[in-house]
Amino acid sequence: MQAVSKNVPAGPVLWEETVPGGAHWSGVMRRGTALRFTDLEAGANVAVLFWNFEEKNERYNMPDTLKAQHTAFLTHGHCGFSDMGRVLFSIVADTAGWHDTVCGVMDDALMNERFGTKRFQEHRNAMQRSGKEGLLKEMGRWGLGKRDLHANVNLFSKVTADIDGNLVFVAGKPAGTFVDLRFDMDVLLALSTCPHPLDPISAYEPKPVRLSAWRAGIAPADDYCRNFRGENQRAFENTARYFAD
């Protein structure tokens, strides 16, 4: 594995935003820009979905991403592939080591069953919000709906399987853990900072995440993620064809 820098990314930070726990956000990241996600207090989860901003029928495809890279999780070197055989994003740095993409998000019913209900009426902005509702609200802003809700990535969450497939949530990453995503197409992303559905926490206390954007540039020929596997090289070739590189 290539050494992962803990330094601030090269180039000036374009913008920063701290998304509180339990909140949601969406935006467009242009090709060649990157986002650092920092788990400020430890215990954060960020459910993220990705689309090609130009043609939102093209989206992050969990099975294609996993089977092409022979992995059940995501970390440094991995790319997120679209259902059209292109690279939406690359994980160019990662101090977490494992990001889940098979467990989905918590919906309102599950959240209320586990933590009880906390409405705005009584709790104002300390109300409880589920990851699924957050994603749907953001998707609606871009004309997307339930039909566009496919498997998401859960940044910072580690879930392992035993040989029988039984899943265990593994906690324990320190505050300051970060992961850097470079966008290899113009990408629309929607995210929610709600707890992971398998996180065994007893109370609803979602954690904030800081987003830091910068210009990383288009993946060079010797890029680590591009050359991580032959599969990744071919996905980058498909992407280059799309942009007429």
Add this chain to the structure above:
Amino acid sequence: MLVESKLDPKAALVSEICAAGEPWMKEIHTGQIFRILDLKGNQAVDTLFYNAHAPEERYSAIDTIQRQRNLYLGVGTQLISTEGNPMLTIVADNCGRHDTLGGACAQESNTIRYAHDKRFMHACRDNFMSAIQHDYTHGMGKRDITHNINFFMNVPVTPQGGLTFEDGISAPGKYVELRAEMDVICLISNCPQLNNPCNGYNPTPIRLLIWDERADRP
């Protein structure tokens, strides 16, 4: 866990062959029992389910995995919808393990996984596209083609997080049986993939049977 079925194929309402590399689409009603039979062995059956009355509600691999806290499908698994509702329950199975992480093959993913010149080989996505293009009643499109089940396919995940497509554990005569918990549309691609061992490099026909809801009662 292996559970044998007591149902008699002669009593089935529907008993149809789906040839290798072809799509199959049909409604299955609440309480009916649906069997997928692997006639020749090692045949991956890429399968999607939708609420027959509101297809926006559909099978959800991630919600199914989340609710059962397990990656594999077998007897007792409830297939969970995007709305958190049980759609079907696996009630019999003499194969033992079915996949829902591997997705469906597509021309585009074949270019990534194998080589650019594999683009023009037949793939499951084209079966799904063909079926929905010719379906006049449900109004479905590409957005509705979500992460499917691969019945009879073996995709083991290691405790370290490795994932591979392995030789099938199915054989001639292996089957899986599901009870519909709501009225569903079943959309199948009988997988034409020739580039990995998911079909034993020889895609073969399957048989699809549906029994009335009272067939399993005396």
